[in-house]
Amino acid sequence: MKAKVPRELDIAVIDDDESFRTALVESLSSLGFGASGYASAAEYISSLAKTSFDCVVTDIHMPGMSGLELMKWLKARGSTIPVVLVTAHTEENLEGRAASAGAVALLRKPFEIDDLIECIGRRLQN
Template identity: 70%
Template sequence: MTRDLEIAVIDDDESFRAALVESLASLGYGADGYASAEDYIGSIGGKSFNCVVTDIHMPGMSGLDLMQRLAAQGSTTPVVLITARSDTNLAAKAAAAGAACLLRKPFEINDLIDCIEGAVKG
């Protein structure tokens, strides 16, 4: 698949978010970082993304809440959920919410790319 995809990265951990955006950009993807789901929602009016990568656990709106809100707005943009937690039922919650993938931090960038590419292909 071509790498001319636009990816939104939403994570409250500034250093992780910046590193992930930089890694995606170095691989030829367009990537924008957002500190919260609210920041993302407030800025998506003028920009279209092929995929959203979001942390599940953040202050304010969680990644799962964001998925519900986007679905309610009719969005079909695939979402990859990431987390540092190891809750036993998290994978089931992510699948039930319609997440394309659930990755646990730390993860390999190639695993994220596989999730993004697979999600965008449908």
């Protein structure tokens, strides 16, 4: 059974790959979600004073702060926002590190938008 995901969710997409980030924001927006893109974790963090999100989708491997480091930063500040990690890389124990950091899921690029929506929906039902 597919998880129901409220379309009024605001989702932050953080990825240094501009074409991927733009495509994902456009896909989410076309499905009725609020979606904003950020080129780095630092850019996302600077937006938090004026914007709040229901979910974060972030690349793991980015210049500066990585997706895993962003998760630690958010957690240290008491955030309970669900985070979905994405990556094009294969590394030993990446799934384990993502899970221990508290990620909702780890998706490998390229992935289907339905897979992302399903991950978010499962988290919201828990």
